[in-house]
Amino acid sequence: MSLLELDKVSKVYKTGTFGGELKPALREVSFNIDKGEVISLIGQSGSGKSTLGKIILHLVPPTSGTVRFEGTDISAIGKAGLRDYYRRVQGVFQDPFSSYNPLYKADRVFDMVKSVYFPGVRGTDWQAKVEAALESVTLNPGDVLNKFPHQLSGGQQQRLLIARALLLDVRLLVADEIISMLDASTRVDVLNLLVDLKRRGLGILFITHDLSLGNYISDQTVILRQGVVVEMGETPKVLGNPQHTYTKSLLAAVPQLHKKWGELGAGATVIPAGEVRAGSSNGKIAHDEVGRYSKSPLHPLRQGRGGSGGPLSSVTKTAGGRPSLMELEDAPWQRRGPKAKKSPSAVLSAYPAPPLQECEAGHFVATES
Amino acid sequence: MTLEVDKLQISYRTLRGDVRAVDGVSFAVDDGEIMGLAGESGCGKSTLGNSLVYLEGRMKHAGGTVRLDGEVLPISDQRAMGRYRLKRVSIIPQYAMSALNPTRKVGRMTAELLKSRGVRYDSVEEELKRRIDLVGLPQGVLGMYPFELSGGMRQRATMVISTLLDPSLLVADEVTSALDVSTQRAVGEMLMEFRDERFVKTIIVITHDLSILAQVADTITVMYAGKLVEKAPAATVVGEPLHPYTQALLASLPEVGVRYEDAPLAGIPGRPPSLLHPPAGCRFGARCPFAFEKCSQDPPFMELRPGHEVACWKAVRDIGGTSVLAEADQPGTEGPAGPGAGSEVPAVPRPGAQLASPTSAVSPGPGEWTGQGTGQP
Ligand SMILES: Nc1ncnc2c1ncn2[C@@H]1O[C@H](COP(=O)(O)OP(=O)(O)O)[C@@H](O)[C@H]1O
Ligand SMILES: Nc1ncnc2c1ncn2[C@@H]1O[C@H](COP(=O)(O)OP(=O)(O)O)[C@@H](O)[C@H]1O
Ligand code: SF4
Ligand SMILES: [Mg+2]
Ligand SMILES: [Mg+2]
Numbered sequence: 001m002s003l004l005e006l007d008k009v010s011k012v013y014k015t016g017t018f019g020g021e022l023k024p025a026l027r028e029v030s031f032n033i034d035k036g037e038v039i040s041l042i043g044q045s046g047s048g049k050s051t052l053g054k055i056i057l058h059l060v061p062p063t064s065g066t067v068r069f070e071g072t073d074i075s076a077i078g079k080a081g082l083r084d085y086y087r088r089v090q091g092v093f094q095d096p097f098s099s100y101n102p103l104y105k106a107d108r109v110f111d112m113v114k115s116v117y118f119p120g121v122r123g124t125d126w127q128a129k130v131e132a133a134l135e136s137v138t139l140n141p142g143d144v145l146n147k148f149p150h151q152l153s154g155g156q157q158q159r160l161l162i163a164r165a166l167l168l169d170v171r172l173l174v175a176d177e178i179i180s181m182l183d184a185s186t187r188v189d190v191l192n193l194l195v196d197l198k199r200r201g202l203g204i205l206f207i208t209h210d211l212s213l214g215n216y217i218s219d220q221t222v223i224l225r226q227g228v229v230v231e232m233g234e235t236p237k238v239l240g241n242p243q244h245t246y247t248k249s250l251l252a253a254v255p256q257l258h259k260k261w262g263e264l265g266a267g268a269t270v271i272p273a274g275e276v277r278a279g280s281s282n283g284k285i286a287h288d289e290v291g292r293y294s295k296s297p298l299h300p301l302r303q304g305r306g307g308s309g310g311p312l313s314s315v316t317k318t319a320g321g322r323p324s325l326m327e328l329e330d331a332p333w334q335r336r337g338p339k340a341k342k343s344p345s346a347v348l349s350a351y352p353a354p355p356l357q358e359c360e361a362g363h364f365v366a367t368e369s
Numbered sequence: 370m371t372l373e374v375d376k377l378q379i380s381y382r383t384l385r386g387d388v389r390a391v392d393g394v395s396f397a398v399d400d401g402e403i404m405g406l407a408g409e410s411g412c413g414k415s416t417l418g419n420s421l422v423y424l425e426g427r428m429k430h431a432g433g434t435v436r437l438d439g440e441v442l443p444i445s446d447q448r449a450m451g452r453y454r455l456k457r458v459s460i461i462p463q464y465a466m467s468a469l470n471p472t473r474k475v476g477r478m479t480a481e482l483l484k485s486r487g488v489r490y491d492s493v494e495e496e497l498k499r500r501i502d503l504v505g506l507p508q509g510v511l512g513m514y515p516f517e518l519s520g521g522m523r524q525r526a527t528m529v530i531s532t533l534l535d536p537s538l539l540v541a542d543e544v545t546s547a548l549d550v551s552t553q554r555a556v557g558e559m560l561m562e563f564r565d566e567r568f569v570k571t572i573i574v575i576t577h578d579l580s581i582l583a584q585v586a587d588t589i590t591v592m593y594a595g596k597l598v599e600k601a602p603a604a605t606v607v608g609e610p611l612h613p614y615t616q617a618l619l620a621s622l623p624e625v626g627v628r629y630e631d632a633p634l635a636g637i638p639g640r641p642p643s644l645l646h647p648p649a650g651c652r653f654g655a656r657c658p659f660a661f662e663k664c665s666q667d668p669p670f671m672e673l674r675p676g677h678e679v680a681c682w683k684a685v686r687d688i689g690g691t692s693v694l695a696e697a698d699q700p701g702t703e704g705p706a707g708p709g710a711g712s713e714v715p716a717v718p719r720p721g722a723q724l725a726s727p728t729s730a731v732s733p734g735p736g737e738w739t740g741q742g743t744g745q746p
Binding site (some may be wrong): 031044045111153179183184185186187188189191192195209210211213215216236239241249250251253254255256258260261 | 409410448515519520545549550551552553554557558578579580581583584607608618620621622623624625626627628629631633635636637640744
């Protein structure tokens with residue numbers, strides 16, 4: 001039995017003024033997280049990563065499918081059970097103090113844990129517990145206690161919240177884009193801390209759009225595109241020997257220090273213009289334009305200079321012959337469409353997620369149409 | 370040279386005193402050059418970029434000059450700078466994505482912006498539409514509100530508008546930071562394309578992400594605690610960095626395709642110092658694993674190899690030996706340093722004994738960053 005089991009988890013959001021539009025955000029996502037394992041959930045903005053995180057954190061109900069934590073279906077846990085669930089499953093998010101009352105000191109987050117979970121613990125014992133948790137995330141208690149959030153650096157804020165999770169008997173941590181906004185130099189500290197927690201037996205779902213961060217930290221990688229798992233498995237296999245065109249294109253976009261974008265080339269696949277765009281509300285599986293990097297055909301000036309210097313052979317154009325830059329995000333007007341009269345389950349069953357095939361041991365890839 | 374910045378000093382007036390965010394910075398950017406400006410947050414990158422276009426209320430021009438196309442820019446005179454903005458100098462500020470006026474459609478906002486610069490919308494409308502096409506945006510964006518655009522589209526629209534009048538200088542502050550890797554690539558390639566199309570002569574690309582700069586920049590300048598510490602062609606900075614700070618920044622970047630189980634990255638212990646009372650001597654000293662006695666003096670920013678400028682005593686010792694040291698001793702090779710801002714007090718290094726031997730046998734060479742700093746645990 002895994003720590004967490006996701007079994008065909010799907011989510012359709014109702015949007016529009018009267019909830020009349022249906023927006024599929026996840027389709028039949030299945031994978032497990034074991035103790036002492038970090039899984040990276042990698043996808044572009046709008047691919048459904050946070051939705052999955054919220055479903056695991058029991059903040060959003062799935063439309064269909066099951067989430068089992070330590071063997072128990074979490075949809076069955078009631079209010080009392082939820083308190084117990086959060087003792088063992090915790091989330092940390094990007095910009096954690098943005099919606100926090102600025103008049104409160106940051107360490108008030110610990111008091112909230114105490115009042116819910118440890119009402120009987122004496123003040124001095126509690127203080128010692130908090131300081132131990134802070135030290136285990138390499139924070140000096142004197143640096144962070146009794147401070148307002150704005151007096152803490154981004155890295156300190158993240159570590160403070162991880163420390164809070166550690167006060168509980170936490171077994172699974174959902175970390176949603178927690179370090180995207182930090183400086184590279186601080187990022188590494190938080191990443192190394194997560195690796196340390198994993199060694200202590202925690203399961204971690206590490207949500208990110210940055211493949212190099214996922215590569216650094218995770219044992220397993222899941223690539224999500226428009227709510228569908230397109231490739232997953234052991235990280236060195238998925239990122240070292242990618243099979244799906246989409247994974248290859250994502251890898252080709254990662255800025256590297258010693259290789260120019262143009263030299264990688266792998267992402268240059270032409271997708272005909274006029275395909276239905278990302279996440280359109282009529283429920284069609286969309287084609288985004290990942291990998292359609294293009295340059296102006298007018299100015300081969302770039303060659304031989306600094307900058308990308310990529311060979312023009314990797315240039316692709318839209319059907320109309322006009323250069324276009326790939327659009328990866330889900331633009332809101334593209335979501336507007338005829339009002340769907342269907343039910344959420346009809347939206348899901350009309351376009352089922354493509355099946356995953358095992359292409360080598362521990363490496364799965366979705367069939368491409 | 371399109372842009373020449375000489376001993377520029379910019380500070381913020383605060384109740385506790387002046388924060389010297391840009392402290393004697395000199396560099397030049399050539400016509401057609403994309404200069405990357407890197408460094409951790411709080412190092413003064415945005416202050417430097419902003420000062421070239423718009424000095425806001427609390428910012429003070431405390432010294433130095435800025436020349437654009439050979440002409441001195443009146444950076445401390447906001448009224449005079451008004452004549453240059455958008456036409457000759459332009460900026461996409463950090464957080465521009467959330468700063469767009471939410472109550473104005475993109476087209477109307479553009480028209481108002483142009484009007485404030487005395488340019489009629491219809492005189493540039495055709496070119497605006499051509500460029501919107503060029504970057505792959507639908508013409509419909511002009512009729513949309515900023516919130517209706519995705520992050521990548523907003524960034525593109527902002528790029529088109531801010532360079533519509535073909536300025537000599539564009540400052541692009543963290544324009545890729547909030548984007549997905551794949552959208553980053555699109556925006557990065559657009560920066561190069563705008564340069565190639567001559568929509569803009571020079572671009573300063575500000576980011577804390579050196580790997581983006583390795584892709585788009587011709588030269589990279591690294592800033593630390595209000596000063597420049599290294600400048601060289603992009604490939605040199607990422608391939609053969611000489612400054613320990615640059616080496617540490619590069620060493621903290623995880624790369625895809627590398628396994629790290631047995632060799633975790635180190636990060637950089639500590640934080641940049643406060644610029645209210647910056648430390649004497651090398652400002653990186655407290656975090657530098659190579660610091661030695663000489664580092665209690667301010668290292669001059671000097672050209673140690675052709676086209677490669679560095680401010681570090683260790684680099685001087687490793688590369689230049691005594692001849693370069695003698696040169697460094699000449700007064701006036703650097704901007705004002707130390708607490709006497711504005712006064713010419715070059716931190717003149719004496720030809721110290723420890724510098725007479727240019728051996729690097731005792732300390733690790735450049736690139737061998739270990740992260741095991743002597744400064745901090
Ligand atoms: N509460 C919501 N109501 C309606 N649509 C939503 C809601 N939350 C997310 N979505 C939509 O679901 C999709 C996936 O969103 P999200 O899970 O936040 O993606 P990610 O975290 O990968 O950026 C997006 O298209 C988003 O607009
Ligand atoms: N409005 C302000 N008032 C006082 N200090 C400021 C202000 N804005 C920035 N600073 C200080 O100036 C320094 C440089 O900031 P900034 O230019 O924003 O750095 P960067 O862009 O490299 O992150 C920092 O130490 C910061 O605290
Ligand atoms: S060696 Fe000295 S001068 Fe060079 S970065 Fe380190 S402390 Fe500064
Ligand atoms: Mg998200
Ligand atoms: Mg900044």
